Amino acid sequence: MPPSRIAYMTVDAEPDCPPFLWTWRGITEGMPRLLALLAEEGVPATFFTTGATAETHPGTVTEIVAGGHELACHGYSHTNFKTMDAATARDEIARTNAILRRHAPVTSFRAPYLSFPEAYVPILADQGFTVDSSRGAYKRNEPRNATAGMPFRLDASVTSSVLRIPHLVRDPWFAMLKSPVTLFVHPWEFVDLTQTGIRYDCRFRTGQPALDRLRSALRWFKTRGFEFRLVHEAPTLAA
Numbered sequence: 001m002p003p004s005r006i007a008y009m010t011v012d013a014e015p016d017c018p019p020f021l022w023t024w025r026g027i028t029e030g031m032p033r034l035l036a037l038l039a040e041e042g043v044p045a046t047f048f049t050t051g052a053t054a055e056t057h058p059g060t061v062t063e064i065v066a067g068g069h070e071l072a073c074h075g076y077s078h079t080n081f082k083t084m085d086a087a088t089a090r091d092e093i094a095r096t097n098a099i100l101r102r103h104a105p106v107t108s109f110r111a112p113y114l115s116f117p118e119a120y121v122p123i124l125a126d127q128g129f130t131v132d133s134s135r136g137a138y139k140r141n142e143p144r145n146a147t148a149g150m151p152f153r154l155d156a157s158v159t160s161s162v163l164r165i166p167h168l169v170r171d172p173w174f175a176m177l178k179s180p181v182t183l184f185v186h187p188w189e190f191v192d193l194t195q196t197g198i199r200y201d202c203r204f205r206t207g208q209p210a211l212d213r214l215r216s217a218l219r220w221f222k223t224r225g226f227e228f229r230l231v232h233e234a235p236t237l238a239a
């Protein structure tokens, strides 16, 4: 029997705060902290990883897989798919799969910036994806389709910065979310970027406060009976 309340912890493993920084402190400094916290809390996560991340930091990918987490695809270059023609989009995804699938099976996909043209969804099916998590449930004007033979659509429930807002605001927000809940974070949130010139919602409470917030968020859901599952399990659990 599937659990009555399901949560998915998802991570976008990519350069720092694109399109503003493009450095790799999240991967080199934030990721070890994040992986340690997930291990301590016993929470399995799905890591949507860019091809460039895997190419430049293969040891990080090895650690993700060794930690019992799911390796998933986040495109190669963190370019918005809405700027690509279909052939370029296909190449971007195929190139990433060739790199990631050397490490583990990869059947879940999320587009950068939660932005993916509906017309390209068949490319995901061709490339062996069974789940697409490219849409934000909070983006109200997204089309809602469910086509046979196409990937299962698992929408992100909240933007990543929501996890960092104060408990008094955040927890009532959590309480309104219906199962399944899809949380997401980026490794660069666990590096102190408060002194950098990036957009406020990217930098506020980054570093240790973000780690503390993530821990309390995971515990909030666990104590309310949510079970954390991997994204590739979603179609089965929804049946």
Ligand SMILES: [Zn+2]
Pocket: 012, 014, 074, 078, 111, 112, 113
């Ligand atoms: Zn991303």
